[in-house]
Amino acid sequence: MSASPAPAISGAPKLAKRAGEVAALVRELGFSAASVRMVRTRTVLAAAQADALPEVHRHTVRQLDATLTWSGRTTRLVTTNLQPEALAAQLQGTLQHLQQGPPELFAPANSSSWRAPPPGPFDALDRVDPALSPADPGVVRGLALALAKPTGATVSVKAVAQAEAVARTDGAQVAGHHTRIDLSMASPHLTLTRSSRRLAQLPVAGRLVDLYQGLAGVQAAPPVALGPAPERLLVHPEAASRLVTALVGLPMRTGRLAERLSVLADPWVAGGLGAQPFDARGQATRPVPLIEGGLQRRRHTARHHGDLRVALGGKRLARLVGESDRGLVVRGWRRVEVHPATGAMHLEGYGWRVVDGTRAAPVPRMVVSGRLPELFAKLVGVGADPWAFGGARAPTLVFEPVEVTA
């Protein structure tokens, strides 16, 4: 079956052309099949501390990642040496190696035919990814300094612009591009991270400083006695995202979860950090249900692309707090330990006590133990406010009753 050419290479046409040329060269040299992935990555990284000079790194890397097959034997070549003569020599050497090397070394060929990405994901990505240029180094450095000086935190801001194209010897071609920015503010007691597709989508520096100082204040508040009565736990979307990420990584049949919980691995989320219409071999990606109505469908692994997306409810955190007579808001986790096999957990968080629908007092330490699936069996509410600054887009989650200790 011959694959039709991919319709969408407009995201990185020059790179797609280059990948196509390499795929043609591979075919000419005598390989029986190949998928050629060309990636161009431009990175700006700024690191700053209040009492030290800042560092700025700007890296531009072009890389070829080729899966090459000859006579049922497959190998992989990754190289940044893309000078035409050097590349041809490396490919010829690889072919010679496939032909003359011992059979013990080579994986069998992957004979799966190409699945063309449908137009939908491409359109979705194009809407959020107009032609983007890498972030300005001066802006990135300025942001790092603006965050580091007032907070005393160690700040790193990393902006990446990446274009990639995949060309296969069966004629398939896809290409796309995306940007990403990751921000981290860290001190011994508090780490704040934010990620998004574009710098403009992040909160402004002043808000981040206020938030960091506010959360540091919560952590420095005097200890509050908790228990023994079970609590209503309202988990902020940022903190809920960490729990959902840990939950979907657990093995199957770890327990029955609340019916209102559904989680997808979704590569089609508009503006999602993990949004990508095709994988490293040019194959179309698809949303994959991980948990449906409380039932685990499959374990989340690196094979699943995209963001974790939680089916939403109807209310935001503020309204859920307002409707709670008594409870605890978990704003963040200082420590999340979940055993990857058993789901046994130890969670150490901080947040506020809720009394009569308002945040009454900061709670610097609250500890939840048990098994994570059992916590999700107590899920009684799902918010409408998905977390927008990470790869897991969980909303506010409400658990009840939960035993919490200080």
Add this chain to the structure above:
Amino acid sequence: MFVSSRRDVLRGTGGLAAAVLVGCPKPEPVPVATVADLLTGVPLSEAFLSRVVRSLQAASVQDARVMVQHRTVQHAARDLTEPGFEQTHQVGVVVRVETAEGSFEVASSRVDDDALGALLGKLDIQLVPEVVEGTEAPPSPLRPVPRATGEGVLPAIGVVGVGMGLFVDAVRAATPQSARATWHAVSDDRLTVARDGSVQRSLDVGGRLVARGSFVGAAGLRTVRQVYGPGLFEGADPSTEVLEAAAAFVALANAQAEALSPAEQPVSVELNTRVAAEVLVAMGRPDGGSRVRFDGPPKPGATHLHLPPTDSLDGAPLTKGVRVASLAEPPRCLADGSVQLVVSEAQLLSDAGPRPLAAGTRLHLPAGPPVPSGPPLDPPHTLVVDVMNEPVVVSTTVRSVQIHRCTLEGAHVG
């Protein structure tokens, strides 16, 4: 026939089959004589590098250096099911400068004069003008520096592949549960040009074979790991050396699997009903089916313990391992979900029969569900258990349980 043909391959590659070596260039010793010698194989011209150094010296920077790197990584894996081979070439040029405003680094995977010039432009460093033809050229600021690191040669990947196959098959013949060999080799070729004009070239080459095999012995499943250097494949007859190494690996694994070394060997542990109840309560999940991970004290109070009915049991009476009758101290649940016991009365069960284990011996129970093994008690059965010095009343249907892959510490066998 297969093995002998592979041995032939190894013997026939006395020159390490450099022809099939891809991406791991056999380095030639380069005498440190001139800058041109040091630039051999580097796609930068000496004249342009000289201009770059003069530009860095003219710029208002405190320190600066240019680095060119060619790093080759080979990764080959061979186990019973999935062979695999990958190689990576990373080529790049980096310019790093220190100024009064901070540290700045620019890098590119394109290595040529134009790319290096563009990197300087990103740092706002102006290139000094080229020497006009007919005028006297300034003296070159470049000066060679002797190598700081050694050099080496790696065996050809073809030789390594055949050797790994021989090794895994030989180990597999000793009936391990699994066998795997992984080859990882790195060749790192670096050129560094400092602002003072010093030019240094260094080459680091290294490779290692990591072998893993799982064997069943007296103490249960035992995984053995050994690391070999590239010399394994560089002798006059690599096949013989590989097979000798495999035989030694198997012998070592057998010796370790049969000899019960209390500090290292995983053992199975059987706890009687009372101790099982104490341990399950200490775990904080007294339903007997699973464990939890926590580092807080268990809650005092009435606790119910339940295990599955007898017909769903998959545990068999313990014949090898440790049987615990009583504890010297309450069980202690650690933060990683494991439990530490200090025994008072216990027996070590082996082919030689049961022997008493000294009081005070510590047992470390890993996270994982216990397997019920003994007959059920008539429910409800009430025990008084002292957990973390808190009296706990337990109504239980718990049986004795087995926990596998435990560790004995400080054991003294009577």
